[in-house]
Amino acid sequence: MHQKVECPSCTSMKCFIKRHCSPDQLAVISENKTQTTYSKGDFIFREGYRMHGIHFTNMGGIKVVTTNSNGNEQVVRLLSDGNILGHRVLGNDKYYFNAIALMDSKVCFVETNVFQDICLNNPEFAYNLILFYALELRRTELRVKYLAQMSVREKVAEAFVYLNEVFGTNPKTKTLNLKLSRQEIADVAGTTPEQVTRQLKDFDDEKLIVRKKREIRLNIAGLEKIVLDFKIE
Amino acid sequence: MHQKVECPSCTSMKCFIKRHCSPDQLAVISENKTQTTYSKGDFIFREGYRMHGIHFTNMGGIKVVTTNSNGNEQVVRLLSDGNILGHRVLGNDKYYFNAIALMDSKVCFVETNVFQDICLNNPEFAYNLILFYALELRRTELRVKYLAQMSVREKVAEAFVYLNEVFGTNPKTKTLNLKLSRQEIADVAGTTPEQVTRQLKDFDDEKLIVRKKREIRLNIAGLEKIVLDFKIE
DNA sequence: CGCGTCCTTGAACCGCGTCAAGCCAGGTGG
């Protein structure tokens, strides 16, 4: 197994804990946290899993998904390193979604009571967490709107904008830092693999992407325009 | 105008402020809050409106909606008395949804800086607010799932379950405590008035509802079964 | 070289939204 990364010596600039806790608190948290390494495809938690704490991604990428009757997955949220995971479960220990590693990932875990202590003793931390939740809530609501009202074309465009936002592109090749199957893209967009293929063909014709199998070079400005046009009218 | 309800003498058992603040704090908040009465159809805030605080419904009912290109509304959230409204905007003053009164409503408003002070000086309040946000987030994510994967039949059933959850039914007549047009039901369910009519007919045939124009008597157990069946398989 | 997996493409099907016509009820004015 890998060496555990201790909070005081952690270099993540994105980590919520790292950004909002005092050195003293970092030491306490570090002592009380566990850290696990997951391989691509591993479950961080499953539907019905009993949660008794909060996860923080130290490195890697994770998707939170919900499964429907036919076994199709719908991606509810994507997250890269430095993000909070499983914070929805706070105060209610049963959760109805699965969290799956999209690549090799390292995840820290803090138990609820430790976390609660931080909140109660560090009001600034708590207030910043409230702001974080507010932002998350707005994002999720926006996704409600998207899934309910967008056409497939718009949903696929939005999926790439979202993927780019979270994982970014290789600055040299401009290809997405994550290779996904048509099925996986469909799960993010909320449609079928066949529709994804068709849309990718259209986008290719329109110079919005260049596709070489799973390597996809994005014309982000163009894709964002599709999403923006939806928002405006 | 109506008389302002002061927090210390407010009798709402549901109000978040009332439940989690000390008498001292209640006095401070009451002094700094404003209270407005809205009639059915009035906007509490509009898309693009600049927000500088948080609302609490003292009495009444409100819907938070988003409008699409054709002018159709999609209900994102319903709330009755004692609820928090506009908390998503915290830390980011622009909002992309409209809040509209469903009936005559009284709403309290607390400015952000006052609210922030409460959070920073009352960690318990802040922590409970975090729990509230976590719950809200789970609810919203569930709606993402519903809108993305449910059939119209299931969505209409879910709309009534949701309406019943928030506004309840008259214990005598078992009719919904809120009369809505077909269009308004469609906005909650995420479909069209015509589809609502068709579903209501089906539900009536199946003894899941009894409809007398806008008066609708619900067989909640039956409707919940439809939603539950979707969840399970 | 052969097998399996994923991608692609076409075709058929179907659920749902749209359009339009008719209906019913409540309100208004003669």
Add this chain to the structure above:
DNA sequence: CCACCTGGCTTGACGCGGTTCAAGGACGCG
């Protein structure tokens, strides 16, 4: 008091978008 009008409800017909099904092709790996 009734005739008319208006707005919402109902119902049927239609068409489109998107999912599903199926077959063929490309690629990778043993």
